[in-house]
Amino acid sequence: MAEYWCEESFLKIRLLILFLAIAWLAASIVLFNSIIIYPASATETFKGREIFNANCASCHIGGNNILVEHKTLEKEALAKYLKNYDTEPIQAIIHQIQNGKGAMPSFKNKLSDQEMIETAAYVFQKAEKGWNNE
Numbered sequence: 677m678a679e680y681w682c683e684e685s686f687l688k689i690r691l692l693i694l695f696l697a698i699a700w701l702a703a704s705i706v707l708f709n710s711i712i713i714y715p716a717s718a719t720e721t722f723k724g725r726e727i728f729n730a731n732c733a734s735c736h737i738g739g740n741n742i743l744v745e746h747k748t749l750e751k752e753a754l755a756k757y758l759k760n761y762d763t764e765p766i767q768a769i770i771h772q773i774q775n776g777k778g779a780m781p782s783f784k785n786k787l788s789d790q791e792m793i794e795t796a797a798y799v800f801q802k803a804e805k806g807w808n809n810e
Contacts, residue, residue, distance in 0.1 A: 724798025739807030769796035
């Protein structure tokens, strides 16, 4: 009888461990998918444009750079000056917004995470299409 109880308990423990492993895997997938930044929607780019105009356009009007002429927001310049832009462009832009660099200040204490994402999506979209194209 004791041997039967041990086998049954062992089986229950193994099933519990299997269930917890599957639950952990499912939660990890959900969490990972919620972190990935997908291409910007029209609403995000509209909000991003408003945030950009209020916070960034004084130095980057039309995708230019009034302080360091060659460090524009054109795709080629972003790819040259932002680390990982070629593989993770929106994350690279967010990093620049959060941390600043050189003459550019950090905006991590001024903009919310969502505002930074929306601004980065707007900058990315404009860089891809060209700043002169509406």
